[in-house]
Amino acid sequence: MDIIETANLTKTFDGFTAVDHIQFSVKKGEVFGFLGPNGAGKTTTIKMLTTLLYPTEGSASIAGFDILRQRASVRKNIGVVFQEPALDTELTGRENLDFHARMYGLSPETRKKRITQVLSLVDLVDKKDILVKHYSGGMKRRLEIARGLMHSPTVLFLDEPTLGLDAQTRRAIWEYVKLLNKDEGTTIFLTTHYMDEADFLCDRIGIIDHGKILVIDTVDNLKKSVGHDVITLSCSDVKRFQKRLEQESWVSNVTPHALYLTLGVERGEEKIPVIFDIARIEQVSISSVDVRKPTLDDVFLYYTGRSMREQNPEAPRNKTVKPARFWLRWWKK
Ligand SMILES: Nc1ncnc2c1ncn2[C@@H]1O[C@H](COP(=O)(O)OP(=O)(O)O)[C@@H](O)[C@H]1O
Numbered sequence: 085m086d087i088i089e090t091a092n093l094t095k096t097f098d099g100f101t102a103v104d105h106i107q108f109s110v111k112k113g114e115v116f117g118f119l120g121p122n123g124a125g126k127t128t129t130i131k132m133l134t135t136l137l138y139p140t141e142g143s144a145s146i147a148g149f150d151i152l153r154q155r156a157s158v159r160k161n162i163g164v165v166f167q168e169p170a171l172d173t174e175l176t177g178r179e180n181l182d183f184h185a186r187m188y189g190l191s192p193e194t195r196k197k198r199i200t201q202v203l204s205l206v207d208l209v210d211k212k213d214i215l216v217k218h219y220s221g222g223m224k225r226r227l228e229i230a231r232g233l234m235h236s237p238t239v240l241f242l243d244e245p246t247l248g249l250d251a252q253t254r255r256a257i258w259e260y261v262k263l264l265n266k267d268e269g270t271t272i273f274l275t276t277h278y279m280d281e282a283d284f285l286c287d288r289i290g291i292i293d294h295g296k297i298l299v300i301d302t303v304d305n306l307k308k309s310v311g312h313d314v315i316t317l318s319c320s321d322v323k324r325f326q327k328r329l330e331q332e333s334w335v336s337n338v339t340p341h342a343l344y345l346t347l348g349v350e351r352g353e354e355k356i357p358v359i360f361d362i363a364r365i366e367q368v369s370i371s372s373v374d375v376r377k378p379t380l381d382d383v384f385l386y387y388t389g390r391s392m393r394e395q396n397p398e399a400p401r402n403k404t405v406k407p408a409r410f411w412l413r414w415w416k417k
Pocket residue numbers: 097102120121122123124125126127128129
């Protein structure tokens with residue numbers, strides 16, 4: 085049995101289907117990611133798997149425990165880092181962890197030992213006695229990850245772990261996530277709308293859009309499934325050149341953007357002179373050209389018919405919850 089299994093997991097809100105009969109499994113020790121734009125249904129899926137929301141239909145199990153019938157056992161086996169920050173900013177880092185550890189009923193000795201372990205895992209030992217309100221965004225995120233690990237969960241859920249963080253801090257968080265996956269053997273389920281994050285962290289990815297999983301595979305296989313080099317062309321008449329290139333049998337996936345075109349070809353470098361010849365005959369002027377191997381963005385485009393970058397504005401992490409009360413509510417539910 086896999087560590088996470090779902091069958092037809094579905095959530096509707098007043099007739100609107102946010103998560104639509106999703107089916108996937110995650111193996112022990114894997115880093116598995118849901119990649120999808122805002123509103124795709126990622127958080128709703130995490131909320132169902134972590135017993136915060138009841139599914140409308142379908143079922144799932146975590147570490148063999150049913151999310152509907154064995155909720156307490158599920159919660160004991162998981163750590164969660166929610167999309168919205170849920171820390172007590174008037175407490176120190178250590179106190180936040182201690183509160184969490186007490187909630188899980190860890191003995192004073194275990195608490196002390198474990199707090200030191202998780203703090204050192206995310207490099208916060210020196211900052212443990214500082215009030216969280218004085219932490220930077222990256223430090224808060226690391227503390228939340230540490231808290232999720234306090235009770236040595238089998239599975240750690242990370243909902244958009246680096247949302248709103250700067251590039252350098254995001255890199256650091258990635259390293260910690262890799263480390264805890266390797267050193268603690270924690271299975272990780274994460275969601276993200278960042279291609280680079282999914283690419284760097286995940287063993288396997290499910291691409292999710294409008295509540296449906298479109299494809300699940302390793303990052304390499306997904307890129308191979310797109311199967312060709314991607315050429316990006318800036319040119320004077322995008323629409324006309326698109327129509328013209330679509331007539332060529334060796335060109336696939338011609339997609340117009342505002343000022344440029346992307347297209348798929350085999351052996352891209354060899355096709356560039358041919359494309360320039362066509363442009364000359366058509367009297368289209370090309371101002372720049374770029375050839376590259378497929379990225380996850382191309383994979384997304386291939387499976388959804390649109391680019392994720394173009395329709396995914398940055399969502400700020402500005403929603404706050406009442407921390408201590410929130411956790412107690414979750415634990416007792
Ligand atoms: N409590 C709710 N009531 C109504 N609609 C909701 C609720 N939660 C989420 N949704 C809707 O469900 C869809 C999926 O949301 P969500 O799971 O948060 O997406 P993601 O995390 O991928 O951005 C969105 O269209 C969102 O507006």
